[in-house]
Amino acid sequence: MELDWSFLGNAVHKVVRKLEKKNLTHVEAFYTYTKTTEVTIRNSEVLTQNRMDDSGVGFRIAVSGSKVGFACTNVMEEEAILEAGENALAIAKVSPEIPNFTLPQGRSPPKVKGLFDPAVAAIDIGEAVDAANRAIIAAEGFDKRVIAKDGRFLYESGWRGIINTQGVDFEERGTRVVAYLGGSGKQNGEVTGSCYYLILGRTADLEPERLGETVGKKVINMLNPRRLESFQGSVIFSSEAVSYQLFEVLTEALKGDAVFAGSSVWAGKLSQSVASKILTVVDDALIGGGFASRSFDGEGCASHKTPLITKGKLAGYLHDATSANVLETRNSGNASRFPGGFDMIRSIIGEGYRTRPEIYPSNLTIQPGNSTKDELITEIRKGILVESMAGFPQAGSGVISTQLSQAFFIKNGEIINPVKNGMVSGVAFDWFKKISQVSNDSKQFPNAIVPSLLVEDVKIIGT
Amino acid sequence: MISLEDLLKSEMVNQADLVQLRGQRRRLITCTVKNGVINDFSNISLSGGSARVFVDGRSWGFSSTNLLNPENVKQMLRQSLKLSKASLKLKHKKLTLKPIPIVNRNESTPTRKPLQDFSMEEIAEIPLEAYRGAKDLGEYVADIKATFIAIEDDRLFLSSEGSRIHQSNTRVLLFIDVLAKRNSLFCPASENLGHTGGMELFDETSPYSLGKSVAEKAIRLLDAKTPPxxxxxxxxxxxxxxxxxxxxxxxxxxxxxxxxxxxxxxxxxxxxxxxxxxxxxxxxxxxxxxxxxxxxxxxxxxxxxxxxxxxxxxxxxxxxxxxxxxxxxxxxxxxxxxxxxxxxxxxxxxxxxxxxxxxxxxxxxxxxxxxxxxxxxxxxxxxxxxxxxxxxxxxxxxxxxxxxxxxxxxxxxxxxxxxxxxxxxxxxxxxxxxxxxxxxxxxxxxxxxxxxxxxxxxxxx
Structure with missing residues (x-):
């Protein structure tokens, strides 16, 4: 069932050469081949074993300067690929101009280590089932009250390639592994909410026992929750909470296209103070083995490490070729064909070759501090530790008012009890200014490598 | 999709209690207008198939591919059988799936205004109109995004029990997000329209009026307080x-x-x-x-x-x-x-x-x-x-x-x-x-x- 990658590459090159002869400004073809082996878990059992193969090519074509169209196909025949290119051209002709549209020039991408593990590419379904089962046993063996509710072990291996008429012509092979387990606990008829843990990596050595035990521990910690009184206090947002809601707010404010559209709160604030002096943030696609590392972005721009916030001061934005062109700055290589976050429209269309790139972080990295998360807890007089929050932030305005799905009440430097049904509420941009400590234990998430943050004076809502 | 029907005649089918085969063609048209510019206008063609098998009353295996040549679909079925057997040793309880009515049906969505009667220019006008509806409300409208999506699906389901079901449908959607801004205050509002059917979706609510109503709401909220x-x-x-x-x-x-x-x-x-x-x-x-x-x-x-x-x-x-x-x-x-x-x-x-x-x-x-x-x-x-x-x-x-x-x-x-x-x-x-x-x-x-x-x-x- 394997696709012949060189066949696809050759076919795409041929079609691009044919299209080039027409009267157009730019041609770009992005093509991928991915094979995915997946084992799912449900109710303490391995549920299904799946294998998904997918390949395709997406064309962006610009005519008359910057009238742009996109079309794609997954029918891997030269005729169908040419038809997709011609569809993109037909759309470009009826589109109005995108001001300052441009594509990157071909510059050799750097070498990034640790993106491919042959053991993932050759994963046997028996091994994958075994890993999933070991995670279940570790979680439920941790304590008999734990139920391994749902989970997923996913091994992905593939190629991506990009060609444009500005000299870009690169390919890269990569593997990715995702191990996820969610559990809950039952005691005296009461069931805890879901507690989950996620391990992301590029290699097949997944540590399913660590995954299972971590979930087991999380579940037991959540038993016997108590309601909270409302108060204003210190909050430790653990790396999970940072990687989701706070990450979304940060990302939205840093996107170059949001800056020139004026919808970013941080538009026009370069070198101004936007956060506590303790906060330093970079986007780094070059980290060896990083989950979102890559040698070139979704438009073929060579990857960089880009300072975004340096000691609280805004140092840069996330750009693709067009936004960098508009703001007359360096392209940071953040055109992504696999952006994260929830976007209904993208969910319908799909990712990779099915979509035009959009600006998104690679590995958005917060520089770690000196103390562990546990040490941060000892410094709190009255507050909470938020392991995870449910609900979306209002990414543009930074408003977060969200339920504490996994949180603990802290008094005089000690965890007192898990929290039932509380909320935190505020504006994340204010919280960034009130960060008093950053922990030293960063964790990898799909597009972020982040530690825990201690934020002072946050509104906590009880019931 | 003929190759899927041939696949059901393969001897491999006998290795499973149940084989379900699916084939699909999907065409998506999307057009996004952001602040007056069409920044994404796409034509997406996808096709592929899958095999799902249930073996020994205990375990499912699933395999899919976009390469639908006869050899590949055979490999897909072989793969799903291999996958299904991989967890047998962990599963002790046997299940008997209840029999379901065996049907041979062709179904398609009732559509009054088919998508194919609209040119690409006319399709682009839909999000552009929604944009204008919002933009016409003036200076406080800071950011407008309007997206039109049409999804045409043609799907075939075949089972070793004897069912053959062909379903085709069209779904049309319009999403509008508006951000109103005054000084440093931002207020978002959004609304979606969507149905299974054709372009008659816009007969009752025009894209312009929808864009206008979302922007009115976002602007109104600039004067509102934060809730208790x-x-x-x-x-x-x-x-x-x-x-x-x-x-x-x-x-x-x-x-x-x-x-x-x-x-x-x-x-x-x-x-x-x-x-x-x-x-x-x-x-x-x-x-x-x-x-x-x-x-x-x-x-x-x-x-x-x-x-x-x-x-x-x-x-x-x-x-x-x-x-x-x-x-x-x-x-x-x-x-x-x-x-x-x-x-x-x-x-x-x-x-x-x-x-x-x-x-x-x-x-x-x-x-x-x-x-x-x-x-x-x-x-x-x-x-x-x-x-x-x-x-x-x-x-x-x-x-x-x-x-x-x-x-x-x-x-x-x-x-x-x-x-x-x-x-x-x-x-x-x-x-x-x-x-x-x-x-x-x-x-x-x-x-x-x-x-x-x-x-x-x-x-x-």
Whole structure:
């Protein structure tokens, strides 16, 4: 069932050469081949074993300067690929101009280590089932009250390639592994909410026992929750909470296209103070083995490490070729064909070759501090530790008012009890200014490598 | 897709209790206008197939590919058999899937204005008109995004039991997001339209008027205060009610989630909600985004009553969960496309209409809030939820006294639905989406409801 990658590459090159002869400004073809082996878990059992193969090519074509169209196909025949290119051209002709549209020039991408593990590419379904089962046993063996509710072990291996008429012509092979387990606990008829843990990596050595035990521990910690009184206090947002809601707010404010559209709160604030002096943030696609590392972005721009916030001061934005062109700055290589976050429209269309790139972080990295998360807890007089929050932030305005799905009440430097049904509420941009400590234990998430943050004076809502 | 039919004749089929084959062609047209510029205009053609097999009464295997040549589809079936056997040693309990009616059917969505009658220029005009509707409201409109999407699906289902079902449908959607800005204050608002059917979607509500109404709302919110925090008697409009119903009541009624995690588990036949609540799931709701005659296991998607007058009567099932619970499957096995396995999903979930007009519901509130619109949200399988609403109004002695901006509501939906003391008589069919492991478009048929709920406002009491 394997696709012949060189066949696809050759076919795409041929079609691009044919299209080039027409009267157009730019041609770009992005093509991928991915094979995915997946084992799912449900109710303490391995549920299904799946294998998904997918390949395709997406064309962006610009005519008359910057009238742009996109079309794609997954029918891997030269005729169908040419038809997709011609569809993109037909759309470009009826589109109005995108001001300052441009594509990157071909510059050799750097070498990034640790993106491919042959053991993932050759994963046997028996091994994958075994890993999933070991995670279940570790979680439920941790304590008999734990139920391994749902989970997923996913091994992905593939190629991506990009060609444009500005000299870009690169390919890269990569593997990715995702191990996820969610559990809950039952005691005296009461069931805890879901507690989950996620391990992301590029290699097949997944540590399913660590995954299972971590979930087991999380579940037991959540038993016997108590309601909270409302108060204003210190909050430790653990790396999970940072990687989701706070990450979304940060990302939205840093996107170059949001800056020139004026919808970013941080538009026009370069070198101004936007956060506590303790906060330093970079986007780094070059980290060896990083989950979102890559040698070139979704438009073929060579990857960089880009300072975004340096000691609280805004140092840069996330750009693709067009936004960098508009703001007359360096392209940071953040055109992504696999952006994260929830976007209904993208969910319908799909990712990779099915979509035009959009600006998104690679590995958005917060520089770690000196103390562990546990040490941060000892410094709190009255507050909470938020392991995870449910609900979306209002990414543009930074408003977060969200339920504490996994949180603990802290008094005089000690965890007192898990929290039932509380909320935190505020504006994340204010919280960034009130960060008093950053922990030293960063964790990898799909597009972020982040530690825990201690934020002072946050509104906590009880019931 | 002929090669799939040949595949069923292969000897490999005999190795499984059941083989389900699916083939699909999908064409998507999308056009996004951001601040007046078409920044994404796409034509997406996808096709592929999958094989799903059940072996030895215990285990499923699934394999999919976009390369549909005869050799490859054979390999796909071989692969799914290998996968299915990989966990046999871990599974001890055997299941007998209940027999389902064997059918040979061709189904297509009723469409009054087919997509193919529209040129690319005419399609581009739809989000452009929505943009103009919003833009015409002036300087405070800072950011406008309008997206048109049309999805045309042609799907074939074949099973070793003998069913052959060909279904084709078209779904059309329009999304509008507006951000109003004054000084450093940002206020978002959004609205979606969507149905299973053709371009007649815009006959009743023009893209221009929709864009205008979203921008009006965003601008109005610039003058509103932040909402208060605490527990309130609230009237929930159908849009927010749709999100609550789907996320916080619907998910716990899906058999796979129900059986694993509290929520409604083990309460069949018991009073679990307000007696005013009758809740169903119905794939045959015309126009709903979850309009399907058959699901992806070949089971008809008829109306299933889940809660009747507050009493739990059924979960939503696929064939496996139905066999576990010893009931008939309900037609809720759906896959987003050929490439992924079917999961238990809602189709068009609905609440039956009550007796109250919206005015009556508001009049009955001494001190509370009217909550409007949704920014989506999420819920745990135990029915704990957090959802964003777009705007609110303070109700005092049955009258609106003050407007507020959006924030979140939270709580446990099962507890919240027990407090429902009024159900509206006007049911609205809303477009919806869900991301349970894979994406799905669904419908929600919902009235306004009145209940008690916690609001996580950023303002004072």
């Amino acid at each position: 925090a605490g527990k309130f008697h609230v009237v929930v409009d159908p849009t927010l009610c749709a999100t609550m119903l789907h996320e916080a009541i619907g998910h716990p009624l899906e058999a796979d989630l129900a059986m694993s995690s509290g929520g409604f588990g083990n309460q069949m036949g018991e009073l679990v909600s307000s007696e005013l609540m009758t809740i169903y799931d119905d794939g045959h709701t015309l126009g709903g985004l979850g309009y399907f005659i058959f699901d992806d296991e070949g089971v008809e998607c008829k109306r299933t009553y889940l809660i009747e007058n507050g009493v739990l009567t059924s979960f939503m099932h696929d064939r496996t969960s139905a066999a576990c619970a010893d009931v008939s499957p309900t037609g809720n096995a759906h896959a987003w496309d050929y490439s992924v396995e079917p999961l238990i999903r809602q189709t068009n979930i609905g609440i039956e209409a009550g007796d109250f007009s919206l005015e009556d519901m508001i009049e009955g509130v001494k001190e509370g809030l009217f909550l409007e619109g949704t920014f989506g949200g999420q819920a745990d399988a135990n029915a704990d939820f957090t959802f964003g609403f777009q705007s609110a109004s303070r109700i005092r002695k049955g009258r609106f006294v003050e407007d507020y901006r959006g924030a979140n509501v939270a709580g446990n939906a099962i507890e919240v639905f027990k407090t429902i003391d009024a159900v509206g008589k006007g049911v609205v069919l809303r477009p919806g989406a869900c991301g349970k492991s894979q994406f799905a478009l669904q419908g929600r048929a919902v009235p306004a409801i009145r209940c008690e709920m916690m609001v996580g406002g950023t303002g004072g009491h």
